[in-house]
Amino acid sequence: MVENEILINGKFSLRVNFNLKGIGGKKSQIILTTTINKERVRIYTGLLIEPEFWIKTTRTQIGERALEDSSLGRVQLKYNKGVNKGLRKILDYCHEYGAQVSQNHLMNNGMEHNAHNFKSYINNKLRGVEASISKNPVDFINAYIERKSQMVNKDTQRKIVDGTIYNHRNALKRLQQFCSDKNLRLTWELFNAQLEERLTAWMMSKNYTANTIAAQYSIMKVWLSEAEIEGLITNKSFHRYQTKCQDVENIYLTVEDINKLYALDFNDEAIKAQIAPFSNIEITRDLFIVACWTGLRFGDWKDLSTANINTDTMVVHTHKTNTTVVIPLHPMVKGIITKYNGVLPKSVDKTHTIQHIRKCAELAGISEQVSLGRVKGGQSIIRTGAKYQFLMNHTARRSFATNMYLKGVPTISIMAITGHTTEANFMRYIKVDKEQHAKIVAQAFTH
Incomplete structure (x- = not known):
């Protein structure tokens, strides 16, 4: 007997083959195929090969x-x-299946050899899901999250980023808190048509934003789709859970704002007194300005020590999308690179970075009053305050995209640097009001 031939009850019963299926790009996915009782079985192995x-x-x-x-x-x-x-390893699973079916047959405990049982058994093994895990939603979801931390993004071929794992763990904690508050058992039967209404009402009462609520359902649908494959959930209601996010109002820094940040003198005695509690704040300011002129995400600009920096360009391999971008160096960026002798330092963590940026913007006088609207707890809320109070790490990327757009740089060229693959997603970054749009059109009349 060869590896690909599986015995059931001591007799040759099925032959396993591996075939390729194109998925776009250079590589194809390897699929396990076999026939059981004249029924064709196809199982995606997750393995890729050119x-x-x-x-x-x-x-x-x-x-x-x-x-x-x-x-x-x-x-x-x-x-x-x-x-x-x-x-x-997959062939070993197939032989394990044959042995288990044969043993169960001898012991009369009823595991029938058929296409459904074979497919479920192999899929469980591929996903690392054992029977004891499959019955409990919390254990099943935790096991999925643990596996996800080791998974590779099918598009980028890179490991799933830590932020995604963090969001999944938070979503599970949120669901468990809901069940605790409402005295509900977290079983598979919970995920019915009524859950969305009850869970949404609970999240609104906790003042979660509309986008957080949408993200909760988006993550839950990933778990439940996995559970559906395993045959653990039969209620299809979860497919109708709403996952559409709202566009959130955000700010960007104008070129004048960035100039003010760049001009901030950390040797000024009055400024020194105010930044004393903030270690490395000058480094944060410098890296943030670099991001304002490169459009990089925080995950990329927090550590540019290994970036390929030339005289006029910076070549960065982005973590989230696994793409390489070539970015021309703005004079401010060149000045900052020279300041650090050609090797940019690492940033502090995300939370401290936000604190540093807002303090720098406050000291730089970026304090015009702005009003931003968002939906929170089911209500439209208008927040008004000084501009520096609303700065986030992502403001730098948004500022780059908007300022380049206002300068008339073709959208396709900006997207080549930001890494956006669709213009619709890119345009969400552009923070241009009606008056600015009117000026852009008016300028076109004169050319």
Whole structure:
């Protein structure tokens, strides 16, 4: 018997094959295929390979696998060996299934050999879900979150970012708190048509924003879709949970605002007295200005020590989208790079960064009164205050996009730097009021 042939009750019962399915891009996903009782079974393995490195077989042959040849080079050979190791592990699961079905048959406890049971068994193994976990939503979700922390984004081929894992854990805590407050048991039966109304009302009573509420359902739908695959939840109501986010009003810093920040003199005695409690605040100011002229996310500009910085450009490989962007260096950025002898320092953590930025903006006199609207706790709320009070780490990225747009830089060129893939998403960053739009159109009349 060869690895790909599975015995049930001591007899040859099924043959497992691996085929490729294109997913866009260079790589294809490897799919397990077999036939049980004349029913075709297809299982996505999660393993990816470029077709040129795949050894196909004929109908009478078996043993499809990734090519292992020293001529491929060290990196590709290591990757292909990893794929084959994954395939052998899946075949081990198939043999475990055969042994378990045979044992259950002998012991008369009723696990039938059929397509549904085989697919469920292998999918459970691929997801690391054991029977004891499958029955309890909290354990199942925690297990999923733990696996997600080791998962790779299908589009970027990079590990899921820490922020995503943090959001999943928060969503679970929020759901558990809801159940505790309402004296409800967190079982699979909870996720019915009435849950959305009750959970939304509870979150509104806690003054959660509309976007936080939408994000809660978006994350829950990921968990529940996984549970549906495992056959743990049959109520389809969760597919109708609303996940649409609202556009939130945010501010951006004008070129004049950025100039004020850049001109802030940390050697001034009056300023020294006010920034004494804030260590590394000057570094934060400098990195924030770099972000204002590069459009980088905080996850990228918090550590630019390894960025490829040339005379006129900065080349950065972004974490979230796994893309490389080439950014021209603004004179302010060049000055800051020179200040640190060509190697930019690392930022403090996200929370302290916000505190530093707001203090710097306050000292720089960025204090015009602004009013921002948002929906919170089911009510429209208008917040009014000094501009510096509303600054966030992401304000730098938004400022870059808006200022470049106002300067007439083509949208496609700005997107090439910000990494946006759709103009709709990019335009959410543009914070231009009606008067500014009118000026842009008026300028076009004169050209």
